[in-house]
Amino acid sequence: MASKTELSRRAVLGSSVALLLSRHAHASSEPASERAIHFGLTPVFLTSDLELLGRLQSYLQLTTGLPVNLVERRTYQEITAMLISGQLDAAWICGYPYVAHHRELQLVAVPLWHQKPLYQSYLIVDKARDAQTLADLRGDIHAFSDPDSNSGFLVTRAQLAAMDVRPENFFRRSIFTYGHRNVIRAVASGLAQSGSVDGYVYDVVANLEPALVSGTRVLSASEWLGFPPIAARKNPPDSQKLSLLKAALLDIHKTEEGRAVLAMLQLDGFASEQPSLYETIAAKAALVAAAG
Amino acid sequence: MTRLGKWPVTVKVPLAVAALMITVGVIVSEQVLRRLEETQTRFLSDLSQSYLDGLSSSITPALLREDNWEVYDAIDRAKTINRGLRATETIVTNADRFVIAASDPRIHPIGSQITATLPASKFSFEAGANTASAMRVLSYPGRTAGIIFATFDTRHLAAERRDVLWALTISNGVLTLTLALAGWFLVMRMMSPVRVLTDHLGAAQDGHADFIPSSDLSKTSGEFRRLFRSYNALVRSMRDREELAIRLAEEKRLGSLGRLASSLAHEINNPLGGLFNALSTLKSHGAIEHVRERSLALLERGLNGIKDTVRTTLTVYRSDSQSRPLEPSDIDDLKLLVAPEAKRRSIRIEMINGLVEKMPVPATPIRQAILNLLLNAIAASPDGATITLTTSSDEQLEIVVKDCGPGLPDWAAEVLTATNLTPPRSEGGLGLWTTSRLVVQLGGRISIRPAEPGTEILIHIPLTRPELASAA
Numbered sequence: 025m026a027s028k029t030e031l032s033r034r035a036v037l038g039s040s041v042a043l044l045l046s047r048h049a050h051a052s053s054e055p056a057s058e059r060a061i062h063f064g065l066t067p068v069f070l071t072s073d074l075e076l077l078g079r080l081q082s083y084l085q086l087t088t089g090l091p092v093n094l095v096e097r098r099t100y101q102e103i104t105a106m107l108i109s110g111q112l113d114a115a116w117i118c119g120y121p122y123v124a125h126h127r128e129l130q131l132v133a134v135p136l137w138h139q140k141p142l143y144q145s146y147l148i149v150d151k152a153r154d155a156q157t158l159a160d161l162r163g164d165i166h167a168f169s170d171p172d173s174n175s176g177f178l179v180t181r182a183q184l185a186a187m188d189v190r191p192e193n194f195f196r197r198s199i200f201t202y203g204h205r206n207v208i209r210a211v212a213s214g215l216a217q218s219g220s221v222d223g224y225v226y227d228v229v230a231n232l233e234p235a236l237v238s239g240t241r242v243l244s245a246s247e248w249l250g251f252p253p254i255a256a257r258k259n260p261p262d263s264q265k266l267s268l269l270k271a272a273l274l275d276i277h278k279t280e281e282g283r284a285v286l287a288m289l290q291l292d293g294f295a296s297e298q299p300s301l302y303e304t305i306a307a308k309a310a311l312v313a314a315a316g
Numbered sequence: 317m318t319r320l321g322k323w324p325v326t327v328k329v330p331l332a333v334a335a336l337m338i339t340v341g342v343i344v345s346e347q348v349l350r351r352l353e354e355t356q357t358r359f360l361s362d363l364s365q366s367y368l369d370g371l372s373s374s375i376t377p378a379l380l381r382e383d384n385w386e387v388y389d390a391i392d393r394a395k396t397i398n399r400g401l402r403a404t405e406t407i408v409t410n411a412d413r414f415v416i417a418a419s420d421p422r423i424h425p426i427g428s429q430i431t432a433t434l435p436a437s438k439f440s441f442e443a444g445a446n447t448a449s450a451m452r453v454l455s456y457p458g459r460t461a462g463i464i465f466a467t468f469d470t471r472h473l474a475a476e477r478r479d480v481l482w483a484l485t486i487s488n489g490v491l492t493l494t495l496a497l498a499g500w501f502l503v504m505r506m507m508s509p510v511r512v513l514t515d516h517l518g519a520a521q522d523g524h525a526d527f528i529p530s531s532d533l534s535k536t537s538g539e540f541r542r543l544f545r546s547y548n549a550l551v552r553s554m555r556d557r558e559e560l561a562i563r564l565a566e567e568k569r570l571g572s573l574g575r576l577a578s579s580l581a582h583e584i585n586n587p588l589g590g591l592f593n594a595l596s597t598l599k600s601h602g603a604i605e606h607v608r609e610r611s612l613a614l615l616e617r618g619l620n621g622i623k624d625t626v627r628t629t630l631t632v633y634r635s636d637s638q639s640r641p642l643e644p645s646d647i648d649d650l651k652l653l654v655a656p657e658a659k660r661r662s663i664r665i666e667m668i669n670g671l672v673e674k675m676p677v678p679a680t681p682i683r684q685a686i687l688n689l690l691l692n693a694i695a696a697s698p699d700g701a702t703i704t705l706t707t708s709s710d711e712q713l714e715i716v717v718k719d720c721g722p723g724l725p726d727w728a729a730e731v732l733t734a735t736n737l738t739p740p741r742s743e744g745g746l747g748l749w750t751t752s753r754l755v756v757q758l759g760g761r762i763s764i765r766p767a768e769p770g771t772e773i774l775i776h777i778p779l780t781r782p783e784l785a786s787a788a
Contacts, residue, residue: 214422
């Protein structure tokens with residue numbers, strides 16, 4: 025295990041080549057796709073960072089000993105559908121799809137941010153704008169992340185439902201950017217006057233790209249909510265693969281390579297959490313559903 | 317054009333070179349700039365079309381869905397990809413020209429309408445302008461999906477154009493200046509023999525024709541050397557002619573001297589017959605008192621007459637080389653000198669001598685000059701006429717000779733009043749030319765005044781101060 029953790033950065037970056045080779049190695053005994061772990065990712069975090077993806081894949085392959093296939097799609101919906109239909113072994117989804125499909129899904133691991141499995145949703149506006157609350161944003165062009173995102177849609181949607189209004193009536197227009205970073209770009213550029221964004225993503229982007237967020241400010245933050253979890257089907261077709269993946273995630277902070285991945289994600293680790301963590305999100309979903 | 321014609325060749329040639337170079341420079345610059353503009357326009361047009369092609373293909377599905385974010389993202393990415401084009405503004409609208417997304421949403425927010433008139437062409441760029449614009453209508457059979465308006469920053473192209481213009485202007489300017497200077501230098505060198513010749517000819521016009529020195533001659537070759545030699549030959553022949561004229565004048569003087577000598581002999585001979593008669597009367601009838609006294613008186617008058625004639629002649633030709641002040645008697649003597657000639661023509665000489673004392677002017681040249689004028693007046697006047705000689709002195713000596721002739725011919729007047737010492741063309745004017753020369757040498761001047769009848773010739777001679785006279 026130690027030799028694995030001491031792998032040089034170059035070897036890690038060459039992981040794509042390693043993946044191809046490993047696929048070839050397995051091709052003789054059984055189809056590589058059957059043994060490979062298919063891990064779905066949503067734009068919940070910085071999917072644009074190819075180095076991060078490479079390192080995550082490399083870490084997971086080395087730790088589980090299985091080829092890992094990172095699957096990306098544009099929307100949460102696609103990933104959720106693939107997960108439920110069994111095309112993915114596990115996926116990093118959002119709390120909202122999780123509570124929406126909690127009967128079919130189980131929690132594999134929940135990321136720890138500032139040592140807690142919690143995050144917030146932010147309402148962001150142009151920095152120069154003189155607005156105090158959500159109510160001041162009436163008539164805006166508002167940028168949401170994804171209709172299946174908790175922080176990027178549900179939280180604001182629920183807040184509006186509490187005010188007994190619907191987004192299409194409250195905002196002049198809503199646009200979906202399918203990415204939290206895109207919400208920040210939309211507000212920073214002026215395309216949208218306000219946006220709903222993942223607080224964790226906003227803070228990470230603020231660290232990595234201060235120039236991008238400098239044109240925006242956080243108008244309000246929601247209460248602390250369950251962090252977007254890694255979920256799998258309740259009845260996985262290959263429970264061994266899932267347990268290998270779960271172990272790899274829960275122990276990620278124990279290896280140097282894993283810590284490097286965490287450092288890039290600016291997370292502290294992964295924890296095993298109870299579904300009750302997402303009750304607040306479930307309540308919001310229920311409120312929205314009731315509002316119709 | 318006439319003013320230009322007065323400018324020296326050394327100015328005209330460089331100016332012509334400069335004008336030619338400026339014309340060529342302007343034409344060449346204009347061509348270069350036009351080619352540059354064509355290249356820039358083509359380059360920009362191609363680039364903008366490829367930009368619009370790329371953008372069209374990437375936004376069309378999103379445009380049909382009116383997906384604002386996707387369109388914005390595509391614009392943003394296209395801007396990053398096409399950095400060389402410097403797209404400053406890109407606006408994508410739907411068919412009704414409502415904004416779907418723009419590169420700067422703050423200026424063109426979603427849903428705002430673009431009211432600006434459509435550009436006439438799909439691409440417009442004016443040379444030297446800071447922006448270019450392009451548009452593309454995204455249409456499908458029977459349907460307009462949307463319109464892309466794009467504006468590009470072309471300041472770098474304008475700056476490039478300015479740089480080229482500057483480079484052309486400076487290089488053309490330097491070239492023009494250099495060639496004009498070279499032209500000036502060349503013409504100066506080529507014209508230097510002409511200048512030498514011009515200077516010499518100018519001096520010759522003032523009466524001081526000089527040879528072109530051999531140092532200047534050796535500097536030239538070919539036609540200029542031949543020209544210089546011809547000029548020197550001309551000067552030589554001019555000098556020869558001048559010397560000949562002086563010699564002729566001298567000969568004429570000697571001729572008139574001979575004439576004077578013969579008239580003098582005649583003057584002496586006239587009474588001699590009477591005197592010999594008186595002598596023979598004395599020899600044969602000397603004893604008779606009243607005969608003796610009459611004969612002695614006759615002898616005395618005759619000898620006195622001869623004495624006067626001899627004295628006058630002695631005075632005239634006594635001291636040609638010596639400077640002697642003019643005396644009133646010098647004027648009186650002149651009448652005696654011309655008397656035989658006047659008598660021959662029955663011409664009366666009237667003399668009004670206003671001089672009462674010695675004048676500080678040399679006697680010999682003045683007597684010579686007046687003598688010439690009197691002889692000329694006698695020659696010009698008809699038989700039996702009266703010639704008047706008037707002399708007076710005030711600030712200067714004034715001598716007036718008035719004849720009754722038909723008037724002085726133009727050539728004679730020209731010879732007489734000329735201030736240079738060039739000899740006359742015909743030998744007929746030698747006496748007048750000598751007079752003119754004598755007066756000019758004394759610093760005086762001759763003027764001519766028509767009188768009724770005849771002509772008055774006036775000589776004015778400044779009175780020299782003693783020290784100047786002694787210096788002369």
